[in-house]
Amino acid sequence: MRADKTLFTGLVKKDRRALARELARLEREEAARRRRHRRIAWRTGLAVVGVAVLSVGTVTIVSALQPTPVLGPMNMASDGILFSGDGSTVTAATAAGLESDATPVASTLDTSDKLLHVVVYADYGSADSALFETTNGSALLSWVTSGYATLELHPVALDDSVNQNYSKRAANAVACVADASPDAVPAVNTALATAQSTAGASGLADDALVTLVQTAGVTDAAVADCITSGTFDDWVVDATGRAQASVPNSDVAALDTAPLVVVNGTAYTGALDDASAFESFVQNVYAPSE
Template identity: 50%
Template structure:
């Protein structure tokens, strides 16, 4: 096969008219080739841009998804929507649990009343009634726990809804429970003590951080959690769940705060009457103890034929006036 001819060789032997026609045809072919080249480059550019954009959007979407998902994960150590505190006779500690995951329902703590009183309290830190009740009775109830007579499960709620001071205060409590669970009772007491002097709109997030720091809770992660309202969605969900149902209680739903449930029975007496609360607790304890002893079964399952309460937890001493 002979070598390809140069463009000059193509014109040899042609008339002027034919050379002009050939020139036009070659120019047309070149224009078509250039247009085809530009189209290929444009397609490659658009395709590459789409791939890059999809990759970026996928990365952003994944980050956004993780961020949204994180806002729906509950605080660690509050799988029941509350923190359970127990005592060993001298100190109080929080029960550690996993965090509530998105789409999961809380797991209510088991109501085993055979050993200690089970105290469950729902609190809204913006409520003056909560402040009154806690100021009058809080130290005594926590004293029962420290002495080993009772356990206490605290459930923070925000009846005024998302964005309220109550919601931000409940979030602050959840942040402490999540990061330093054994300090959650300290956080609770600090939030209760702050209620009577709250400004309009309550404390800001920075002021809540300062409140925790003044109480000795100086963890940077907790401060960041409070400022970022990390568990605000959980607070909303926990409040809605409490309004719908109160586990292990003769109260069907939360309508007002504070709500104190003792071994499944809600206290309905005066919030500032320590004697009335002591009487209620003693009556509930006596009733539960009698019911437990009435089956005549000892701890090892044998029947002793008696109805005494030997071996059961003694009734807590009356609480001092607040």
Template identity: 45%
Template sequence: MTPSPGTGDTKRERRDAAREKARITREAEAKRRRRNKWFAQGGLVLGTLAVIGVIALVITRSLVPAGPGPLNMASDGLVLSGDGTTVSAASTDALAADATPTASAAGTAEKPSIVVYLDYMCPYCGQFDTTNAEQLATWVSQGSVDLEIHPLGFLDNASLGTKYSTRSANAFACVANYQPEAALDVNTALFAQQPAENTSGLTDDELITLVQGAGADDSSIPACITDGEFTDWVASATERALNDPLPNSDEAKVTGTPTVLVNGQKYGGSLTDATVFAQFVSEVASGESTADTSTGGAESTASPTP
């Protein structure tokens, strides 16, 4: 019997409506799945790009070379000599980034070479310099010896995070680069105002005041100190000193500071008696001594760790 008008859809119409509803539901579900798949793929791509970006950044930074060294320190040290009245520094080009240093000339019996590897935070270095600064300055000024100063930065972790060893070594390098004739007085002043280990050390402004007070008043030095112009070189020079053979000697590397070499022979005597060191220099120059193995104290490079 045919349903009368207004009583509802026919069976076919209800079936067709159900099929249409199912079709719409299937298409919506298919769109949802495609959308989720796209988001997942997109997220994967973005994540991959992010990882690639980080890797690229690390690689790029690792490929950035260390900064060039200061003028007049192609050996990683500054060589000071005198003509009887004044002290001057040997003039050399700046050491290119990651280049191999050029060793200075070896000392002779007539004019011994005194080479000092030091850290401006090291108390034993301070003892050695305080004891011997005056006679070293006299010997150098008279032209009796050449003095080669190698500033290191291995005691950075003994300055409460301020990296004073590196900053003070950089300050010395700034003087060597811009006003090397003042370097010996600056070296003495850095030890005269040496901070104790495990303190923050001098600020950059205080380092500027210190070097200016010691006669290094070139207008380029303050910015060199505050900008850390040679801190990369300090790190490289320190790494070389702690791992490579020391030129003109039988020493395999620096194992403690101060490391003091006289014509390549390591001094191990008193750090607080100038006459003992003077006698050692005299004996080495005359060929009477091969080494001094007595203990005088030294800051080990093994503790604190560089």
């Protein structure tokens, strides 16, 4: 604020000084007011920027802390791995891995194709699962190889609390093989069943599981790392829980014991160590119309 010289016209010296002091005071107050407004605006601007930066930072930190959805093993979109044959070779069906919160897609049961569709839920810590496999596994695999049947294998862990997590660790080993070398799963499945009777109450150690898988033909170092690190342990627990809640394409509502063997939708309830009884059951279930 600058004084208009005409304001001083007609005033004596004393009055001009008083007026000048008053004008100066008013100018100082106006300048101070402008400075206060600038400080308030500056602080408000900083606060807004700070909140924005904090918000972005918080979102970034929260995003970084959010766990990345864990993928289940490749080639097990149904929680099981499906095999078919062409007369000489058994081949696994391929599929992408499922995220931890994804819903598995059950395989379609189509009996119009005149094939046997066999589904086995196996717990590798269970003597009963091993008994069924050592008794009937060879015949099952021969049917699949010949192209007469499909086989869907579900590794589960029902007996985990009594064998120091061996059921889960062995199922994880199968999942590791399914993820990297799916066609080798039948050989690993057979080897695990054979080893069950001599594995002891605690089952095979992780290093022994790696050796078993390598002996079955899977020498990939990534598979060994997958086994020893328990990569799919959580998936095994989740898949087992899903089977305990519901068994698709079956006359059994839920999994409560292993093995569970389902042929064309009907569960086998006969003796696990009687190959003739199982073969008769299969024939009765299949019973193709002529």
